[in-house]
Amino acid sequence: IKDQALVAADIRYAAAQFPFLKRVFLADGDALILPQPRLMEILGMIREHLPWVQRVGLYGNAKSILRKSPEQLEELRRTGLGIVYLGLESGDPEVLRRIAKGVSAERMIAAGRRVREAGIKLSVTVLLGIAGRADGPRHARATGEVLSAMDPNYVGALTLMLLPNTPLAEDYQAGRFELPDQAELLGELREMLQHTQLSQGLFLANHASNYLPLKVRMPTGKDQALALIDQALGGRVALKPEWLRAL
Incomplete structure (x- = not known):
């Protein structure tokens, strides 16, 4: 420090x-x-x-958030803290275990709610593709349900990009981890958005890693965004080329 x-x-x-x-x-x-x-x-x-x-x-993880009492968070807000960024990655217990997140979905929900109840804005990051091919739909549904329970002001969806010399990249090279293809990642995005119920706020998938940029005003823009994803799945919307994607 x-x-x-x-x-x-x-x-x-x-x-x-x-x-x-x-x-x-x-x-x-x-x-x-x-x-x-x-x-x-x-x-x-x-x-x-x-x-x-x-x-x-x-940035604040679930551990550091829950170490602060509601009164301490309110004190921070009064002194100028306006937003906390929390990395959820996944709401699926098995995925959280595999990526060694070190915290349960229930603790994540409790942390997110504590921030919101203190009057501080909450931005939550989730990761498409992190569950691999087989478990992608389950990961997407569970993540949408956890986001709904948190009810953050912002959701930021990023897409997994493997970095050399990391454990997940080594699993991929060894055939122990399968990267979802474009259609499967779009399907994850659709499933996650479908299962996310926010009282208000933005669901963003406009990070450079994503194939289909989205900026969804919730809840009013949800149906239109789902329709756009369906068009992309049907080949009627151009996706970002691989060379333009970045972390």
């Missing part, structure tokens, strides 16, 4: 160099794991030196 003096210097530098900055992100790992007094001090420095900033965001 970076020394607090360096954080303070970064904030003062930002104040001098970026006077029109509207958003700040506390990088690069799980900043919510910081002790409450230290995190409050950082937010206080941002408020003092960058008074024009409208929103502060950070």
